[in-house]
Amino acid sequence: MRYVKISRENTYMFLERLKDLGTLHAPQNISEKYYDFVEVDDVHSVIFEYNRTVRPPRRFFYPEKETMFKFNMEEVEEYPVEIQSERVILFGVHSCDIVGLRIIDATFLDEQPDPMYKKHRENGIIIGISCLPDEYCFCNVRRVEIVDAGFDLFFHEISDGFLVRVRSITGHKLIEPNLDLFEEEISKEDTDYIAEFEVKRRSMFSIQGNWDDLRYHLEWNMDHPMYVRESEKCLGCGNCTTTCPTCRCYDVKDIPNLDGKTGERVRFWDSCQFRTHGLVAGGHNFRPTKKDRFFNRYHCKNAYCQEVTTSYCVGCGRCTYFCPAEINFKQNLLEVRGEA
Amino acid sequence: MIKEDTRADVRERPRIGVYALTSCYGCQLMMATVSDILEVANVFDIRCFYMVSSASTMDEEVDIAFVEGSVSTEKDLKEILEIRKNCKTLVAMGACAVHGGVQSWAEGNLSYDEIYEEVYGDDKIDMPGLQAAPISQYVHVDYSLPGCPPEEDEIMYFLTTFLVGSFPEQKDYPVCAECRTTGNPCILIESNVPCLGSVTTAGCGARCITFNVPCIGCRGPVPHNTAWFDALATVFKKRGFTEEFVRARLKIFAAHNKNLDKMLKKAFGGDK
Amino acid sequence: MSNGESNIYELHQVRVLRVYDMSNIDKLFLFRFEDPIRARDWRFGPGQFVQVSLLGIGEVPISICSSARRVGFFELCIRNAGRVTSQIHKLKPGDLIGVRGPYGNGFPMDQFYNKDLLLVAAGLGMAPLRSIFLYALDNRWLFGNITIVNSAKYGKELLFQKELEAMKDIATAENIEIIQTVTRDPDFPGLHGRATAHMDKVNVDPNNCAVAMCGPPAMYRGMFEELVKRGFDRRYIFVTLERRMKCGVGKCGHCNIGTATSWKYACKDGPVFDYYDIISVPGLI
Numbered sequence: 001m002r003y004v005k006i007s008r009e010n011t012y013m014f015l016e017r018l019k020d021l022g023t024l025h026a027p028q029n030i031s032e033k034y035y036d037f038v039e040v041d042d043v044h045s046v047i048f049e050y051n052r053t054v055r056p057p058r059r060f061f062y063p064e065k066e067t068m069f070k071f072n073m074e075e076v077e078e079y080p081v082e083i084q085s086e087r088v089i090l091f092g093v094h095s096c097d098i099v100g101l102r103i104i105d106a107t108f109l110d111e112q113p114d115p116m117y118k119k120h121r122e123n124g125i126i127i128g129i130s131c132l133p134d135e136y137c138f139c140n141v142r143r144v145e146i147v148d149a150g151f152d153l154f155f156h157e158i159s160d161g162f163l164v165r166v167r168s169i170t171g172h173k174l175i176e177p178n179l180d181l182f183e184e185e186i187s188k189e190d191t192d193y194i195a196e197f198e199v200k201r202r203s204m205f206s207i208q209g210n211w212d213d214l215r216y217h218l219e220w221n222m223d224h225p226m227y228v229r230e231s232e233k234c235l236g237c238g239n240c241t242t243t244c245p246t247c248r249c250y251d252v253k254d255i256p257n258l259d260g261k262t263g264e265r266v267r268f269w270d271s272c273q274f275r276t277h278g279l280v281a282g283g284h285n286f287r288p289t290k291k292d293r294f295f296n297r298y299h300c301k302n303a304y305c306q307e308v309t310t311s312y313c314v315g316c317g318r319c320t321y322f323c324p325a326e327i328n329f330k331q332n333l334l335e336v337r338g339e340a
Numbered sequence: 341m342i343k344e345d346t347r348a349d350v351r352e353r354p355r356i357g358v359y360a361l362t363s364c365y366g367c368q369l370m371m372a373t374v375s376d377i378l379e380v381a382n383v384f385d386i387r388c389f390y391m392v393s394s395a396s397t398m399d400e401e402v403d404i405a406f407v408e409g410s411v412s413t414e415k416d417l418k419e420i421l422e423i424r425k426n427c428k429t430l431v432a433m434g435a436c437a438v439h440g441g442v443q444s445w446a447e448g449n450l451s452y453d454e455i456y457e458e459v460y461g462d463d464k465i466d467m468p469g470l471q472a473a474p475i476s477q478y479v480h481v482d483y484s485l486p487g488c489p490p491e492e493d494e495i496m497y498f499l500t501t502f503l504v505g506s507f508p509e510q511k512d513y514p515v516c517a518e519c520r521t522t523g524n525p526c527i528l529i530e531s532n533v534p535c536l537g538s539v540t541t542a543g544c545g546a547r548c549i550t551f552n553v554p555c556i557g558c559r560g561p562v563p564h565n566t567a568w569f570d571a572l573a574t575v576f577k578k579r580g581f582t583e584e585f586v587r588a589r590l591k592i593f594a595a596h597n598k599n600l601d602k603m604l605k606k607a608f609g610g611d612k
Numbered sequence: 613m614s615n616g617e618s619n620i621y622e623l624h625q626v627r628v629l630r631v632y633d634m635s636n637i638d639k640l641f642l643f644r645f646e647d648p649i650r651a652r653d654w655r656f657g658p659g660q661f662v663q664v665s666l667l668g669i670g671e672v673p674i675s676i677c678s679s680a681r682r683v684g685f686f687e688l689c690i691r692n693a694g695r696v697t698s699q700i701h702k703l704k705p706g707d708l709i710g711v712r713g714p715y716g717n718g719f720p721m722d723q724f725y726n727k728d729l730l731l732v733a734a735g736l737g738m739a740p741l742r743s744i745f746l747y748a749l750d751n752r753w754l755f756g757n758i759t760i761v762n763s764a765k766y767g768k769e770l771l772f773q774k775e776l777e778a779m780k781d782i783a784t785a786e787n788i789e790i791i792q793t794v795t796r797d798p799d800f801p802g803l804h805g806r807a808t809a810h811m812d813k814v815n816v817d818p819n820n821c822a823v824a825m826c827g828p829p830a831m832y833r834g835m836f837e838e839l840v841k842r843g844f845d846r847r848y849i850f851v852t853l854e855r856r857m858k859c860g861v862g863k864c865g866h867c868n869i870g871t872a873t874s875w876k877y878a879c880k881d882g883p884v885f886d887y888y889d890i891i892s893v894p895g896l897i
Contacts, residue, residue, distance in 0.1 A: 034525035064521040071667040076708040215872035237516035237538035249865030256500040256668040274513040281693040303875030504668045
């Protein structure tokens with residue numbers, strides 16, 4: 001892989017130049033404690049060290065609400081909506097979120113690709129950044145702490161800046177006109193720094209090993225008391241799913257206009273934690289109780305995504321970090337695995 | 341899509357009526373000031389809407405009745421029974437009509453006579469009153485349009501779905517869903533404020549929380565028994581809020597919810 | 613849509629040709645694609661479904677109930693059960709609506725060839741099974757003996773009752789057994805009891821028979837027990853499942869089923885599942 005090096009100061013300059021290529025979004029503080037990917041105005045407000053954003057990056061390619069098409073009811077015709085093709089550059093994406101996007105790709109860019117997602121994704125540039133885990137992180141047991149695909153550039157922290165992995169043609173093309181900011185010569189010292197960083201990082205995770213067998217433990221313990229106990233605490237608010245980088249359920253609604261003829265069909269994020277998710281015509285609900293819905297998420301997230309060869313959960317910790325009821329996903333899974 | 345004969349009844353303008361019981365008239369005001377109000381007046385045959393037309397009459401037959409306000413007087417009761425008789429579809433509009441509104445706060449704590457004495461003492465009033473109640477307590481309600489007041493996009497959605505011969509889909513998920521997609525931090529977690537977003541019906545786009553003000557539940561509890569007051573009360577309890585405080589707060593807009601007391605008891609244990 | 617690429621959400625216009633009342637809540641609709649090329653070339657398999665759109669109202673998944681061999685039109689049997697279907701019930705011949713599909717795996721018909729066929733329907737389940745039944749009649753030489761069991765709670769809800777009754781004339785000559793039974797209607801002039809109660813009347817050989825069923829999960833459980841007891845080859849027992857579906861193409865997530873080791877979308881991996889899927893994946897029925 002091609003590596004280049006950049007100083008912190010030049011990184012700000014690079015960000016400034018990225019702004020000219022499209023809308024640049026990067027992690028910034030939105031409150032005392034929280035971060036989100038926010039469109040960059042002042043590059044110096046970009047945070048290089050952050051734990052997690054409230055909203056996962058999927059919203060840039062799969063907006064929370066999107067018009068699928070407009071229609072005319074009388075003519076029975078649909079009119080495509082011109083999808084905004086502005087380039088979106090995401091800077092500072094953690095490895096878990098990069099894998100999260102690849103998981104959504106697996107569903108939305110399969111043999112029957114979702115046209116809107118495809119268009120948005122084609123216009124996206126993903127720039128990753130290295131990170132250190134907090135107590136909520138468990139990407140290591142999901143085996144996604146190092147990513148080899150799904151990004152154009154990846155910024156690894158080194159003592160005086162970043163060592164940048166260049167993954168794609170787009171990545172090369174981002175570097176080339178900016179070679180005044182990058183050094184092409186990298187030293188053994190730089191790669192040693194990354195190696196050491198990774199050793200330090202690995203030791204910081206609160207759990208070690210891997211969870212490849214977890215889905216079997218879940219299957220062997222389907223009547224585990226954890227589900228009843230923890231779902232009792234659940235508020236059914238859906239925070240776990242709206243903040244999840246791999247959740248992708250959507251609902252669809254037709255919104256007619258006042259002329260009684262035209263209107264639009266919109267889709268918007270749905271959550272398996274809501275009552276109607278399993279409801280069918282006639283009133284039967286396949287997941288009628290809060291516990292059923294709670295159980296559903298635990299199994300969905302721990303199922304195996306063949307295309308990415310990981311579980312659907314990437315261990316970002318958002319569902320626990322943003323749970324008002326303090327339901328601890330990682331701890332509950334450890335309990336089912338017999339380790340709590 | 342549907343041709344000829346059925347098209348005719350699409351052409352025939354649906355008759356609507358907008359009525360107020362005991363309320364602040366804010367819902368009507370919201371409806372009267374939607375940006376497309378002139379177009380609404382064109383495509384619908386507005387038979388009763390005192391706020392926009394003095395030619396309104398209460399006792400005309402309409403296809404769709406939008407009723408704001410709670411039943412709080414004998415007069416309200418007489419009117420709502422009359423409205424129900426005169427309409428095909430009845431929409432409860434706003435917090436008062438759907439859930440009883442803030443005037444129901446004392447529900448379950450004080451009787452009508454006690455409230456009367458508190459407010460009027462020995463004075464007599466002309467209008468015989470009733471314990472404030474949502475209109476569903478007296479008549480069948482077809483659709484509920486929550487909000488204090490309802491949002492413009494929801495009012496338009498109700499109107500246009502009726503216009504095309506369909507009916508509105510009820511929102512039955514909480515404010516939190518919109519709050520996270522809006523990109524707000526969770527102020528309950530971060531600032532330890534008693535936010536009711538998780539038990540409150542979505543639709544407002546988490547407006548208050550966006551301005552750093554905790555949700556007080558004006559859109560009413562999430563329907564279909566999915567407002568988990570017990571789980572939320574447990575969270576509040578853990579965060580140091582007293583039962584009295586939590587009960588009072590939840591009662592502002594959910595006093596008539598039949599799960600409320602039961603669930604609070606579960607969370608806090610024992611009677612009150 | 614005209615952007616050159618195929619769009620999975622694109623609707624195709626179909627015109628209502630005929631509407632038949634099936635019961636007080638069910639109607640049968642005959643549709644043809646407006647685009648003559650599509651009308652000519654559109655194919656589907658028994659057990660597949662389409663997404664039916666009434667623009668401005670919404671979209672619903674409906675099983676196709678006509679024979680896959682008859683091209684140029686297709687039939688849907690639709691129950692008035694919600695926002696969209698209540699509006700579909702107002703459609704009249706000549707009306708246009710939008711359709712996309714077909715979706716789902718459908719029944720593996722090639723595995724059914726040279727076998728006897730046992731089709732067991734309960735309630736609205738007759739709709740997708742009619743598609744197999746008519747397909748088998750249109751390709752009579754590909755199948756052995758055929759038994760179709762049509763059951764419902766009440767006589768008036770027995771879908772396609774008259775059609776099946778009328779076929780009884782040729783049924784004997786064609787080695788077809790037609791069993792129609794009701795479970796809660798003492799006044800019904802025909803057979804009574806669940807499908808399982810009539811298994812002695814079937815004309816199929818358990819050792820060489822494909823079974824297709826459509827009905828509620830309770831019916832599947834009862835029938836599985838009965839079929840296993842009678843020695844039917846479990847490899848050839850198939851059921852079709854109902855779930856909430858918004859997209860039909862494995863995206864929207866509502867129809868997800870299974871557990872962490874076997875996560876599936878009913879719309880894409882199903883809606884047809886075999887006996888071994890059912891016993892391997894908890895929660896399917």
